[in-house]
Amino acid sequence: MEAMEPAYGTATLLTIAAGAVALLLFLIMKVKLHAFVSLVLVSVMTAIAVGFPLADIPDVLMFGFADTLGSVALLVAFGVMLGRLLEITGGAQVLADTLIGRFGERRAPFALGVAALLFGFPIFFDAGLVVFLPIILTVARRFGGSLLLYALPAAGAFAAMHAMAPPHPGPVAAAEALGGNIGIVMLVGVPIGVAAWYVGVMPVSRAMAARFHVDVPEALFGEVRDDRGRPAKGEEREAGRESGEAGDAGRRPPAFGVVLFLLLVPLVLISFDTVIDTLVSAGVVDEGAGWAVFLGLLGNTTVALLISVIVAVVLIGRPRTTSMSQVSDVLDSALGPICSIILITGAGGMFGGVLELSGIGEELSTSLSDLGMSLIVQAFVISALLRVAQGSATVALTTASGLLAGSVAEAGLGDFQIALLVVAIAAGATVLSHVNDSGFWLVSRFFGMDEKTTLKTWTVMETTLGLAAFLIALGLWVVT
Incomplete structure (x- = not known):
């Protein structure tokens, strides 16, 4: 669905967007109206306010909702199934114990973050987070304190x-639009991303954990089970946590190697798709090659997680239960708590979609196209404003890079400078995640935080991460 011709100027559209966000926060935080109802209601009102024809509004609402739901629902469902199997069989505890044994309790947050950096290289944010969630919760539950100390670094x-x-896809699309070399962008983007994480996330996560106590949510992967599959209580729960023996019949938890293999399955499969897409974009691989298409199918996030769940059922689920029907009960128990998460995330995508189709991004881009400032500063500012206005980091990345493409071509920049511009655009698209971003709602619900706490923690951390990456890129830009 294409954006409509704006009915109002940029200032009016920005005012409408700001008013919509303010109304949404008021309904959720003050009136205490359910987030899903609030998001849909404000989306309808915003669509009317920006001037969409009334007959088109249902399609406008479905644009963002269906797009977000299509990408989130299946991966969250399969991800929590995999996570539930790891949790209830003791696999998550085994991995947590191994990480802590290697790094120590004090460095457990750092260990989780480093592991997430490695796993996050080929895996999308939401897929990686949902697969890693039981490990984060297991470590946080073992040591106590605020969940944020362990969740935010990862x-x-x-x-x-x-x-x-x-x-x-975001940095790849930006590199292509600016005429950069994807390999150089990777060589520049990865170390800057790691450095920005260490500077902009680790100290912030410690400060946030000290200021905000967030309990470990029990809804997704919270219960240690006794030998009959019932929630353990009192001393049984503590004993279960110490030994890592969750699951039925008191059977031993899986070996560390098995758990690591299960986590590597989606990592390797998803890397097929992302790496092949990169090679196709670089012209190294023919887009129509049969083997590439097949590996791309295996690497599709949904297919990769489906395969991972099946492998987990075979390796750790069935051997530790009395029947396949019991495995099905375990998987079914994982799906119930995520209904609200999926719907709220979809509604967040609906709100962002309404703003996207309103033309606010195009109007804002046109207004900012000649700011009379350095290209790298302009890249960050435009991307950040687009991110705040319509929520989607991907849209902000692609729109900002498209807008700057002409100026970059005229400037005759080298590959290294173009890579720094891509990082600056990505940094701007990272800051200030808030209520029009579907990822905001995913984090809020997964970590059991209300909207106010999420704004004070996740939004702040995303902003410090983006600012750190931009400042590093800016420093390198100045000295080159």
Whole structure:
């Protein structure tokens, strides 16, 4: 669906968008209206206010909702199934114990973040987060304190890799639009992303954990089970946590190698798709090659997670239960708690979609196209404003890079400078995640935080991550 011709000027559209966000926050935080209802209601009102024909409004609403739901629902469903199997069989505990044994309790947040950086290189933010969630919760539950101490380093690592490192689609698309070399963008983007994570996420996560206590949510992967599959209580729960023996019949948890293999399955499969897309974009691989198409299918996030769930059922699910029907009950128990998460995330995409189709991005881009400032500063500012206005980091990345393409071509920049511009655009598309971003709602619901806490923690951390990446890129730009 294409954006409509704006009925109003940029200032009016920005005022409508700001008013919509303010109304949404008021309904959720003050009136306490359910987030899903609030998002749909404000989306309808915003669509009317920006001037969409009334007959087109249902299609406008479905544009963002269906697009977000299509990408989120299946991967969240398969991801929590995999996570539930890891949690209930003791696999998550085994991995957590191994990480902590290697790094120690004090460095557990750092260990989770480093692991997320490695896993986040080929895996999209939302897919990586949902697969890693049971490990984060297991470590946080074991040591106590605020969940943020363990959750933010890992989530920030996935966000950094997703925004700044090819083969993720955003930086690849930006590199192509600016005429850059994808290999150089990777060589520049990965170390900057890692450095920005260390500077912009780790100290912030410690500060946030000290200021905001967030309990480990029990809804998704919270219960240690007794030998009959019932929630353990009191001493049984503590004993279960110490030994890592969750699941039925008191069977031993899976070996570390098995758990690591299960996590590597989606990592390797998804890397097929992302790496092949990068090679096709670079002209190294023929787009129509049969083997590339097949590996691309295996690497589709949904297919990769489906295969991972099946492998987990075979390796750790069925051997630790009495029947396949019991495995099905375990998988079914994982799906119930995520209904609200999926719907709220979809509604967040609906709100962002309404703003996107309103033409606010195009109007804002046109107004900012000649700011009379350095290209790299202009790249960051335009991308950040687009991100705040319509929510989608991908839209901000592609729109800002398209807008700057002409200026970059005229400037005759080298590959290294173009790579720094891509990082600056990605940094701008990272900052200030808020209520029009579907990822905001995913983090909020996965970590059991209300909207106010999410704004004060996740939004702040995303902003410090983006600013750190931009400042590093700016420093390198100045000295080259």
